[in-house]
Amino acid sequence: xxxxxxxxxxxxxxxxxxxxxxxxxxPAARLIALAATLIDLALGVVLWANYDIGGDxxxxxxxxxxxxxxxxxxxIDGIALMLIMLSVFLMPICIGASxxxxxxRVGEYMAAFLLxxxxxxxxxxxxxxxxxxxxxxxxxxxxxxxxxxxxxxNRIYAAYKFFLYTLIGSVLMLIAMLWMVNEAGTSAIPDLxxxxxxxxxxxxxxxxxFASFAVKVPMWPVHTWLPDAHVQAPTAGSVILAxxxxxxxxxxxIRFSLPMFPEASAQFAWLMWGLAMAAVxxxxxxALVQHDMKKLxxxxxxxxxxxxxxxxxxxxxxGLEGGMIIMLSHxxxxxxLFLCVGVIYDRLHTREIARYGGLAINMPxxxxxxxxxxxxxxxxxxxxxxxxxFLSLAGIYQASSWAAFVATTGIILGAAYMLYLYRRxxxxxxxxxxxxxxxxxxxxxLLLLAPIAAVVLWMGVYPESFLAPMRxxxxxxxxxxxxxxxxxxxxxxxxxxxxxxxxxPAEGAH
Amino acid sequence: MDLSTSLGLIAPELVLSLSGLVLLLFxxxxxxxxxxxxxxxxxxxxxxxxxxxxxxxxxxxxxxxxMAFGGQFSADAFAGLxxxxxxxxxxxxxxxxxxxxxxLGAMRAEFALLVLFAALGMSVMVSAADLVTLxxxxxLNSLSAYVLASILRDDERSAEAGLKYxxxxxxxxxxxxxxxxxxxxxxxxxxxAGIAVATAGGLNTGMLFGLIFVLAGLAFKIxxxxxxxxxxxxxxxxxxxxxxxxxxxxxxxxxxxxxxVALEAFGTQVDAWRQVVIFAALLSIVVGALGxxxxxxxxxxxxxxxxxxxxxxxxxxAAATVAGVxxxxxxxxIYVVMTVGSFVAVLLLRDxxxxxxxxxADLAGLSTTRPLVAWCLLALMFSLAGIPPLFGFxxxxxxxQATVQADLVALAAIGIAASVIGAFYYxxxxxxxxxxxxxxxxxxxxxxxxxxxxxxxxxxxxxxxxFLIPWLGNIATMAASSLALPVV
Numbered sequence: 001x002x003x004x005x006x007x008x009x010x011x012x013x014x015x016x017x018x019x020x021x022x023x024x025x026x027p028a029a030r031l032i033a034l035a036a037t038l039i040d041l042a043l044g045v046v047l048w049a050n051y052d053i054g055g056d057x058x059x060x061x062x063x064x065x066x067x068x069x070x071x072x073x074x075x076i077d078g079i080a081l082m083l084i085m086l087s088v089f090l091m092p093i094c095i096g097a098s099x100x101x102x103x104x105r106v107g108e109y110m111a112a113f114l115l116x117x118x119x120x121x122x123x124x125x126x127x128x129x130x131x132x133x134x135x136x137x138x139x140x141x142x143x144x145x146x147x148x149x150x151x152x153x154n155r156i157y158a159a160y161k162f163f164l165y166t167l168i169g170s171v172l173m174l175i176a177m178l179w180m181v182n183e184a185g186t187s188a189i190p191d192l193x194x195x196x197x198x199x200x201x202x203x204x205x206x207x208x209x210f211a212s213f214a215v216k217v218p219m220w221p222v223h224t225w226l227p228d229a230h231v232q233a234p235t236a237g238s239v240i241l242a243x244x245x246x247x248x249x250x251x252x253x254i255r256f257s258l259p260m261f262p263e264a265s266a267q268f269a270w271l272m273w274g275l276a277m278a279a280v281x282x283x284x285x286x287a288l289v290q291h292d293m294k295k296l297x298x299x300x301x302x303x304x305x306x307x308x309x310x311x312x313x314x315x316x317x318x319g320l321e322g323g324m325i326i327m328l329s330h331x332x333x334x335x336x337l338f339l340c341v342g343v344i345y346d347r348l349h350t351r352e353i354a355r356y357g358g359l360a361i362n363m364p365x366x367x368x369x370x371x372x373x374x375x376x377x378x379x380x381x382x383x384x385x386x387x388x389x390f391l392s393l394a395g396i397y398q399a400s401s402w403a404a405f406v407a408t409t410g411i412i413l414g415a416a417y418m419l420y421l422y423r424r425x426x427x428x429x430x431x432x433x434x435x436x437x438x439x440x441x442x443x444x445x446l447l448l449l450a451p452i453a454a455v456v457l458w459m460g461v462y463p464e465s466f467l468a469p470m471r472x473x474x475x476x477x478x479x480x481x482x483x484x485x486x487x488x489x490x491x492x493x494x495x496x497x498x499x500x501x502x503x504x505p506a507e508g509a510h
Numbered sequence: 511m512d513l514s515t516s517l518g519l520i521a522p523e524l525v526l527s528l529s530g531l532v533l534l535l536f537x538x539x540x541x542x543x544x545x546x547x548x549x550x551x552x553x554x555x556x557x558x559x560x561x562x563x564x565x566x567x568x569x570x571x572x573x574x575x576x577m578a579f580g581g582q583f584s585a586d587a588f589a590g591l592x593x594x595x596x597x598x599x600x601x602x603x604x605x606x607x608x609x610x611x612x613x614l615g616a617m618r619a620e621f622a623l624l625v626l627f628a629a630l631g632m633s634v635m636v637s638a639a640d641l642v643t644l645x646x647x648x649x650l651n652s653l654s655a656y657v658l659a660s661i662l663r664d665d666e667r668s669a670e671a672g673l674k675y676x677x678x679x680x681x682x683x684x685x686x687x688x689x690x691x692x693x694x695x696x697x698x699x700x701x702x703a704g705i706a707v708a709t710a711g712g713l714n715t716g717m718l719f720g721l722i723f724v725l726a727g728l729a730f731k732i733x734x735x736x737x738x739x740x741x742x743x744x745x746x747x748x749x750x751x752x753x754x755x756x757x758x759x760x761x762x763x764x765x766x767x768x769x770x771v772a773l774e775a776f777g778t779q780v781d782a783w784r785q786v787v788i789f790a791a792l793l794s795i796v797v798g799a800l801g802x803x804x805x806x807x808x809x810x811x812x813x814x815x816x817x818x819x820x821x822x823x824x825x826x827x828a829a830a831t832v833a834g835v836x837x838x839x840x841x842x843x844i845y846v847v848m849t850v851g852s853f854v855a856v857l858l859l860r861d862x863x864x865x866x867x868x869x870x871a872d873l874a875g876l877s878t879t880r881p882l883v884a885w886c887l888l889a890l891m892f893s894l895a896g897i898p899p900l901f902g903f904x905x906x907x908x909x910x911q912a913t914v915q916a917d918l919v920a921l922a923a924i925g926i927a928a929s930v931i932g933a934f935y936y937x938x939x940x941x942x943x944x945x946x947x948x949x950x951x952x953x954x955x956x957x958x959x960x961x962x963x964x965x966x967x968x969x970x971x972x973x974x975x976x977f978l979i980p981w982l983g984n985i986a987t988m989a990a991s992s993l994a995l996p997v998v
Binding site: 070105140144148159167168171178182208 | 892899903907910911914919922926927929930933934941944976980
């Protein structure tokens with residue numbers, strides 16, 4: 001692989017596809033988009049296959065000096081690799097999901113999606129802090145258009161809200177970046193990750209980055225754009241929003257906030273835990289009373305991303321690994337759940353839960369897959385959700401037993417709202433004749449959901465495949481955080497394991 | 511320094527004034543039927559002046575041997591870069607204007623000449639190294655501009671715009687003159703270098719008043735808040751090509767002039783004027799952003815947008831460093847392209863009878879009826895909002911980078927946070943064009959010259975524009991270094 005600029009090619013393929021899509025008719029645009037995303041998926045597989053686990057921290061590095069200290073520098077570590085894989089895996093599925101649902105302005109739609117793919121891969125692969133910012137921020141334009149043109153009835157309000165919320169968060173980050181580069185004398189992310197900023201300055205820098213990433217994650221109480229954007233976006237828009245865009249926030253924390261400002265991260269750990277705890281409980285309760293399927297899943301996203309934050313700010317290996325696995329798992333599961341909603345929305349054109357019921361009778365295949373994703377969202381052992389949530393909560397327990405206690409209620413509440421949703425949609429009486437008459441999954445829909453189901457089970461049964469590339473990077477991050485990690489209140493003492501035989505059998509007393 | 515060297519240094523201005531005088535005779539005897547020919551000849555004269563200035567800019571000319579007429583006129587790279595922008599903007603105006611006026615039957619021979627004399631005035635402004643030169647340039651520009659604003663004599667709005675512009679412009683000139691006389695009285699000299707020497711030991715009250723009045727007068731000319739009131743009315747009332755001219759070339763000239771006065775004449779007293787500039791900058795950003803939100807006329811919206819942009823440019827000036835001035839010039843260059851592009855797009859909006867449309871509501875659904883114009887305008891709007899990867903982002907980036915390097919982090923943070931307010935109305939235009947149902951009022955066919963200019967502007971501010979950065983950054987830095995900057 002040496003010398004072949006695979007990351008640049010992964011950026012160029014969808015970019016060329018996007019430009020081509022603008023100039024062709026609908027059927028050709030669909031084919032071009034599918035081809036471009038599949039090529040990127042294939043390149044992603046090549047990338048993963050050639051990633052040398054245990055090798056250099058940064059691999060597939062490309063660098064060219066451009067102008068004014070500005071560098072075109074790409075390169076990935078295990079964390080970025082996994083998130084890029086998530087993006088390239090979800091993209092062809094998004095295109096497939098829009099195959100029939102989108103009928104107006106298909107070329108522009110496909111172009112916007114391909115552009116999104118370019119920007120997402122670029123964000124994860126950028127090694128120059130300003131290049132990162134450009135990719136990170138540019139994503140606003142296609143997403144604004146996707147929500148605004150192809151969204152639901154209230155799309156304009158949602159598009160504005162999405163755009164302005166995210167913009168105000170990220171402009172402050174830009175000033176912080178300018179200051180950091182001025183201070184450290186380099187704009188290379190790997191160098192900045194090793195630079196020790198003055199702890200006093202870290203406080204402000206952390207807050208500036210927090211303003212940006214907290215909106216993207218989104219953390220309570222700045223999450224309110226998410227339900228609006230999700231409900232109004234077309235199905236594929238929701239998939240990409242939940243699947244990948246929310247991960248940009250988590251990625252930002254793990255790539256910037258934690259390694260660059262370890263002292264400030266520790267200082268603000270309680271803020272992060274507090275907001276995350278509030279999010280878990282509040283948004284889960286809100287999800288419980290939703291009548292709109294997409295809104296319910298959107299609120300559940302906020303709750304799951306809060307557990308990611310809790311894990312990342314646990315300052316230990318389990319927590320960080322758990323946070324990363326939840327991000328991957330949530331990307332797949334929430335994406336799949338939005339697809340499941342899309343499947344029945346395409347048939348009945350309503351997202352209201354009460355309009356469905358008893359779908360297990362007329363749509364058995366759908367019911368099985370939907371059940372699998374519901375269980376994965378709850379975190380049932382054997383699915384990807386369990387691995388991530390268990391690791392995260394185990395990690396946070398070492399740091400704060402209170403945060404662990406509150407965050408864990410999210411699992412219980414999660415089970416409550418997801419099972420309640422599933423019961424209302426798939427079980428019970430077939431009260432609505434039109435819902436009862438809906439046909440089961442078509443081959444295309446099956447083809448979209450089956451790969452996600454396979455990966456969800458893979459990640460649940462053998463998470464090592466996904467953890468292995470990230471292990472060394474998380475180890476490094478943990479070492480860097482060690483000096484600042486807040487004191488634990490759980491006081492875990494690894495005691496002598498009591499041999500089972502040594503426990504006196506008390507039966508005789510009876 | 512002998513006269514011939516001085517004449518050599520003002521060669522671009524000589525070309526402009528001589529061709530202006532000759533063409534004036536043609537216009538006087540030939541009348542309006544020569545209008546188009548004169549327009550073309552003016553373009554050629556501007557092109558010749560452009561070619562004469564370009565070498566000095568590329569060479570980064572500076573120093574005492576670039577001063578003409580005993581230090582009254584400075585032909586350095588900084589002035590040169592500003593002149594390039596001014597000539598380019600004036601040329602673009604002359605390309606789009608004839609079709610516009612011909613449709614109204616109001617194509618006059620003097621139009622091109624007024625643009626030419628305005629450009630000459632601006633050229634003198636940016637080169638001024640003396641308060642007297644400054645004033646001559648400024649008034650030559652302003653007097654031409656007053657007539658240009660009211661060139662559609664039958665149109666009430668145009669006449670109103672001209673009158674408003676004249677009355678308020680004269681007031682601002684008065685304020686400026688008052689400041690200049692105070693400055694002269696307390697420093698005993700009108701030359702910038704002399705003022706710098708006289709103020710080096712500190713400002714006494716008289717000098718301070720002089721400085722404040724000069725700044726206020728110039729703030730009017732660049733339409734920085736709180737001296738911006740005239741801008742929306744004049745921009746709306748003036749014929750669209752004239753508005754495009756006002757929003758681009760005179761802005762460049764007045765900002766370059768302001769920078770030169772602040773940095774060369776009062777360069778030793780940065781702290782005295784920095785607070786004024788910061789105040790005007792932040793107020794302009796906020797006023798420009800808030801004022802634009804409720805507008806229904808796109809020219810009025812662009813007027814507020816220009817106020818908003820001036821705020822960002824002033825932030826670069828507040829840094830008072832080479833990087834700050836360089837960032838300011840980069841921002842100006844990008845701003846001129848964005849402004850020209852946006853107004854050309856507005857010019858392309860005509861109804862079935864060929865009347866110009868100016869309402870934002872008329873843009874509705876433009877993406878389906880006029881995809882090319884809509885996509886170009888989309889790029890221009892996101893660029894004005896400063897969203898990467900469009901080129902407008904780079905302008906904000908260099909300005910804020912300079913501000914942070916000059917340790918004005920709080921100013922940078924407040925300024926950039928306020929820019930989000932401005933983003934709202936830019937994306938509102940995108941919303942109207944892309945999300946709303948077509949209004950079907952835009953019918954007229956596009957002129958090829960307008961379309962070409964629009965596409966060129968859109969390409970320049972697209973990510974392709976980033977390829978220009980090494981070159982643009984380089985000449986902007988040379989231009990900034992050619993100013994005699996204070997040693998901070």
